[in-house]
Amino acid sequence: MELCGIQLSEKKPDFGCMRCEFINCFNLFKKSEDSADAGQEMYVYSILGKKVHDNMDFLSAHVCANGKFLNAACFLTGPLYGQQKKSYLAEILIQATRDFKANIFLAFSGHYRQAMQVLRCAFENIVSGIYFQSDLVNLIKEKAESRHFAGLDRRVNEWKRQGRGDIRRSIEVLRRIGFLSRDEEKDYYKLYDLLSRFIHTPKEFDIYEKHTTGEIKLKREIICPASTYLSEEHLVEWSGCFQNVFVLMLKAIAVFYPKAFQTESGKIATRMIEGMLKDFADKIKVSDKIQEVLEIGRSDV
Numbered sequence: 001m002e003l004c005g006i007q008l009s010e011k012k013p014d015f016g017c018m019r020c021e022f023i024n025c026f027n028l029f030k031k032s033e034d035s036a037d038a039g040q041e042m043y044v045y046s047i048l049g050k051k052v053h054d055n056m057d058f059l060s061a062h063v064c065a066n067g068k069f070l071n072a073a074c075f076l077t078g079p080l081y082g083q084q085k086k087s088y089l090a091e092i093l094i095q096a097t098r099d100f101k102a103n104i105f106l107a108f109s110g111h112y113r114q115a116m117q118v119l120r121c122a123f124e125n126i127v128s129g130i131y132f133q134s135d136l137v138n139l140i141k142e143k144a145e146s147r148h149f150a151g152l153d154r155r156v157n158e159w160k161r162q163g164r165g166d167i168r169r170s171i172e173v174l175r176r177i178g179f180l181s182r183d184e185e186k187d188y189y190k191l192y193d194l195l196s197r198f199i200h201t202p203k204e205f206d207i208y209e210k211h212t213t214g215e216i217k218l219k220r221e222i223i224c225p226a227s228t229y230l231s232e233e234h235l236v237e238w239s240g241c242f243q244n245v246f247v248l249m250l251k252a253i254a255v256f257y258p259k260a261f262q263t264e265s266g267k268i269a270t271r272m273i274e275g276m277l278k279d280f281a282d283k284i285k286v287s288d289k290i291q292e293v294l295e296i297g298r299s300d301v
Contacts, residue, residue, distance in 0.1 A: 018042065038229040041109035047230050048108055059232070061283035062239035063108070065276045069246045070104055073097045075269035076253050076260050088136060088156055089256055092129035096122040096249060100242075107238045110228025115238050116198035123195060123245045124167050127188075130252050131170045132156050134177055137256070167192055179255065191244050243286045247293060254297035261297040270294060 018028045029046075032038035037047060052059045077097045080090040099122035106115035132152070139148055159165055168189065175185040250273075253260050260266045273290060281287045 032227040032229075035229065037231075038110075038227050040226075041111075041228055044110040044228045044230050045108050048235075051230070051232075058283070059235075061280040062236055065280055065284060066104060066239060066242055066246075068272045068276045069243065070097070070100050072269035072272045073100055073246065073249060075265040075272070076250075079260060079263050079265055080253075080257060086136070087133065087256075089129040089133035089252060092125050093249060093252065096126050096129075099125075100246070103242065107235060107242070110230055112231065112234040112238055113198050116195055116241065119238070119241055119245055120192070120195035120199060123192065123248070124165065126245070126248050126252060127167055127170050127174070128159060128165050130174060130179060130248075130256075132159075133252075133256055134174070134179065179251075187244070188248070191241060195241060240285060243284060247286050247289045250290065250293045251296070254293050258297050261294070270297075 017026060028040045028042040030040045031043050032040070038044070039047075048059075048063065052063050073093075074097055077090075077093045080087070081094055099118055103115050103118045103122065106112075106118060132155070135152055136149075139152060171180065171185055171188050171192070174180045175182060180188065261270055273294065277284065277287050277290060284290075
C-alpha cells in the first residue's frame with residue numbers, strides 16, 4: 001500500500017517506533033541505499049562505533065574523549081544544582097550540559113550541521129552566564145545596595161525572555177575583566193564565527209563537486225534526503241569546536257566554583273579528564289588549555 005508516495009507495510013505495527021515498519025524515516029536503524037555510510041540515525045551511530053574500534057587511535061580522540069568530557073561535565077555541574085543559592089551561572093551550566101548531550105548525539109548520528117547549531121547555543125549561554133555572574137560577584141564584593149542587585153536581576157530576566165545578546169561584545173567584556181586573555185578572546189571570536197556559519201548558511205550541504213572534466217555532479221546519490229551519513233571530516237571539525245566550548249565551561253567552573261573539583265563527583269570528573277589527556281594528548285588540540293584550567297581549579301581552593 002502506498003500513501004503520499006511512501007510505501008507502507010501491510011504488517012501490523014509492533015509499536016517499535018525506532019524500527020518503524022511503516023515510515024522509513026522513523027526506522028532509525030535502517031541502512032540507506034545511497035551508500036554504505038548513509039542511513040538513519042542509529043545505523044550511522046553503529047557505523048561510527050565500528051570505525052572507532054577499527055581506528056581507535058584517531059577517532060577515539062573525537063568520539064570517546066568527547067563522551068568522557070560530557071560525563072565530566074555532568075559530574076561537575078550536577079552538584080551545583082541547589083547548592084548555589086545566588087547564581088546565574090550554575091543554572092546555565094546545567095542546561096549547557098544537556099545541550100552537550102544533544103550535541104554529541106546529533107554529531108555521532110550524522111547531523112553535523114544541527115550539532116554545530118546546538119553547540120552555538122551552548123556557547124552563547126555559557127558566555128552570557130559568565131558575563132552576568134561576573135557582574136554579580138562584583139556587586140557582592142562592593143556590598144552594593146539591593147536596588148543594584150534588583151537591576152541585575154531585571155537584566156538577566158530580560159535576556160531570558162528576549163533570547164538575544166551581543167555575544168561578541170560579551171566576549172570582549174570577559175577579556176576586559178580578566179576572565180579571558182587576548183589570545184583566548186581572538187580564539188573565541190573565530191569559534192563563534194565558525195559556529196554561526198552553520199546557522200546562517202547551509203555550510204554542511206556542499207552536495208555538488210566539480211569533476212576534472214569540468215562537469216558539476218552530486219558528490220553522492222541522494223535517495224532519501226532525510227538520511228544522515230558518516231563523514232569523518234565533518235566529525236573532526238565538530239570535535240574541535242566541541243572541545244573548545246568544553247574548555248570554556250571548565251574554566252567557568254574553575255573560576256567561580258573551584259570547590260566543585262574537590263567534591264567526590266568532581267574528583268571523578270578530574271580523573272576522567274586527565275585520563276583522556278594522558279591517552280590522547282597529542283590528538284586533542286586543547287589538551288594544554290584543559291590542563292591549565294584544572295590547575296586553576298586546584299589553586300583556587
